[in-house]
Amino acid sequence: xxxxxxxxxxxxxxxxxxxxxxxxxxxxxxxxxxxxxxxxxxxxxxxxxxxxxxxxxxxxxxxxxxxxxxxxxxxxxxxxxxxxxxxxxxxxxxxxxxxxxxxxxxxxxxxxxxxxxxxxxxxxxxxxxxxxxxxxxxxxxxxxxxxxxxxxxxxxxxxxxxxxxxxxxxxxxxxxxxxxxxxxxxxxxxxxxxxxxxxxxxxxxxxxxxxxxxxxxxxxxxxxxxxxxxxxxxxxxxxxxxxxxxxxxxxxxxxxxxxxxxxxxxxxxxxxxxxxxxxxxxxxxxxxxxxxxxxxxxxxxxxxxxxxxxxxxxxxxxxxxxxxxxxxxxxxxxxxxxxxxxxxxxxxxxxxxxxxxxxxxxxxxxxxxxxxxxxxxxxxxxxxxxxxxxxxxxxxxxxx
Ligand SMILES: Cc1cc2nc3c(=O)[nH]c(=O)nc-3n(C[C@H](O)[C@H](O)[C@H](O)COP(=O)(O)OP(=O)(O)OC[C@H]3O[C@@H](n4cnc5c(N)ncnc54)[C@H](O)[C@@H]3O)c2cc1C
Numbered sequence: 001x002x003x004x005x006x007x008x009x010x011x012x013x014x015x016x017x018x019x020x021x022x023x024x025x026x027x028x029x030x031x032x033x034x035x036x037x038x039x040x041x042x043x044x045x046x047x048x049x050x051x052x053x054x055x056x057x058x059x060x061x062x063x064x065x066x067x068x069x070x071x072x073x074x075x076x077x078x079x080x081x082x083x084x085x086x087x088x089x090x091x092x093x094x095x096x097x098x099x100x101x102x103x104x105x106x107x108x109x110x111x112x113x114x115x116x117x118x119x120x121x122x123x124x125x126x127x128x129x130x131x132x133x134x135x136x137x138x139x140x141x142x143x144x145x146x147x148x149x150x151x152x153x154x155x156x157x158x159x160x161x162x163x164x165x166x167x168x169x170x171x172x173x174x175x176x177x178x179x180x181x182x183x184x185x186x187x188x189x190x191x192x193x194x195x196x197x198x199x200x201x202x203x204x205x206x207x208x209x210x211x212x213x214x215x216x217x218x219x220x221x222x223x224x225x226x227x228x229x230x231x232x233x234x235x236x237x238x239x240x241x242x243x244x245x246x247x248x249x250x251x252x253x254x255x256x257x258x259x260x261x262x263x264x265x266x267x268x269x270x271x272x273x274x275x276x277x278x279x280x281x282x283x284x285x286x287x288x289x290x291x292x293x294x295x296x297x298x299x300x301x302x303x304x305x306x307x308x309x310x311x312x313x314x315x316x317x318x319x320x321x322x323x324x325x326x327x328x329x330x331x332x333x334x335x336x337x338x339x340x341x342x343x344x345x346x347x348x349x350x351x352x353x354x355x356x357x358x359x360x361x362x363x364x365x366x367x368x369x370x371x372x373x374x375x376x377x378x379x380x381x382x383x384x385x386x387x388x389x390x391x392x393x394x395x396x397x398x399x400x
Contacts, residue, residue, distance in 0.1 A: 001240050001341070002341075003066050003238070003239065003341050004066065004068065004069040004338055004339065004340040005305065005308070005309045006312060006338030006339055008068045008338045008340075009292075010068055010185065011064070011068050012336065014182070014184055014185050017061075017062060017188040017192070019204055020062050020204040022205040023203040023224065023228070024224065024226065025226060026227045027227075027228055027229070029228065029230050030232070031052055031231065031232050031233070031234060032057065032218075032230040032234070033047075033054055033055070033056040033234045033236055034056075034244075035056070035065070035235070036056045036057070036063055036202060037238050037375075038067045038070075038375050039236040039364045039378060039379065040058070040234070040236035040364075041190040041191050042375050042378075042379035043236055043364055043382055044056055044190070045111060045190050045194060045379065046379045046382070048194045048197075048200055049383075050386070052387075054194075054198075054201075055200075055203070055230075056200065056201070056202045057206040057222070058202075058204050058206065059207035060204065060205070062187075062188065063188050066239060066340060066341065066371070067183050067184055068184045070371070070372065071286060072180060072181045072286075073124075073180050073284060074178060074373055075178045075370060075373070076099075076101040076102035076151070077101075077126075078097070078098070078368060078369070078370045079348045079369045080347060080348030081138060081142050082094055082145050082149075085097065085098075085348065085349075088346075089395075096392060097349055097395060097396075098146075098149070098151055099151070100392075101370060101373045102177065104373040104374075104376035104377050105177065105179050107376050107380065108121065108376050109121055109179070115193045117193055118185065119187075119189055121186070122180050123179050124178050124272065124273055126174070126176075127173070127274070127275045127276075128173040128276055128277070129171075129276070129326075131169065131279035132278070133170060135277070136170040136171045139171060142173065143155040146173075152176070152177050153174070155171065155173060156171055156172045156173075156174050157171055165271075167269070167327075169277075169326075174273075178274050181372070182288075182289070183372060206223075206224070207222060207223040208220045211358075216231075217229055217230065217360070218232065220233060231360070232361065232362065232386060233361045234382055235362070235363045235365075236364040236378075239252060239341050239367075241363070244358075245355070245363075246357065249345065249367075250344055251343065251345075252302070253301055253302070253303070253343070253344055254299065254311075254339055254340070254342075256299075256311070256315035256338075257294065257295070257296035258295055258296075258316050258336070258337040259288070259292050259293070260332045260334060261292065261333050262290060263292065263293060263332070264291075268287060268293075275326070281297055281299050283297035283319055283322045283323060284296050284297055293330075293332055295320075296319070298318050298319055298322075299342075308341075315339070320332065320334070342367070342368075342369070343368070348368050349374075349396055349400075350368065350378060351365040351367070352365070352366075352374075352378040352393055352396035353393035354397075362385060362386070363398075365378075378396075381393050381396075
């Protein structure tokens, strides 16, 4: 599948990581992880920390799937409002899912500190803007339900938003426990660390084309006709999971991103907070460590790469126009732009854990706008499942 087009900023900024070799032998391990994006890398991290012998394979160069294209904003609030999620999965589960997303941001910071690696992790505040009166009504309802469940949130009035952030919208939800990262850098740093310290083996350009279950093990067959024998397989193939699963578990969408030229410190809004909005299609905004503005959005509900790419120029214009409506004085100019694929589930939650038709496998499918927080949750949960520790995996199970 063609996951992205254009020039993802992270790849230009960091350059290619030294590549790993292609598997050219038959090998054996405890756990085979399919996919070396941020999800696979985090699964490897937790398993390596639990002293489990792991191998990661990827059909592309390591970390160059959706992980390169991500805008990498870390927010505990998922695309589906908590009050909506409560309707879909019940109050206890919905609140638990939101809490897990919040915890995952702290978990990621802890991993980075523990391994002493660099992923440009930065705590940020976040503004969820009411684009119109209906948006404000939703945000007020959302504020009440989040407050009831003691999730971090403040409701800003139009006046407060204008005076504090100089943004002219009807109101906003604010929190100060969001973050931003460079996922591509972080993913490579995790892989490099465990390759060096935990004997993690990473193979790129190694496409798993078939999986066969045996009595007490599982075998993956690669396009190059090699085999990998393992006790368990962790499937972290990103948005290409449909090759491994029979049923359709997500809707694939296209999203567009642009990055500005570097800006002066005075060109930014207060706190350089993350910004998104209730309008659909929406834009989402962050800054980069080298003082650029990154704006994404104007999603389309299809994946067709040709159709997706043809729209890139038009989407840039639409995104810029929406941005300038928020910041009329901004001197923003585009330096890079790209588009990418992302998947969405009906309830906005990921699929994590076992699947009845696939014994000896764990799935780590973190779909939605919060894919990276879901990656953290999936990785820790799968490690717990493997070592036999109780988990809340029912929350994200395939038959929920
Ligand atoms: C433009 C854009 C903006 C986004 N913004 C955000 C955001 O702000 N915040 C957020 O949390 N999330 C965001 N996301 C989502 C987030 O980027 C993804 O959820 C995350 O990168 C997925 O990581 P992954 O490791 O699961 O998938 P990937 O990075 O795609 O990695 C999966 C890997 O599996 C490999 N693979 C697949 N099948 C096989 C096979 N059969 N054999 C071997 N290898 C295989 C692929 O080659 C790939 O490298 C965004 C996504 C996009 C595209």
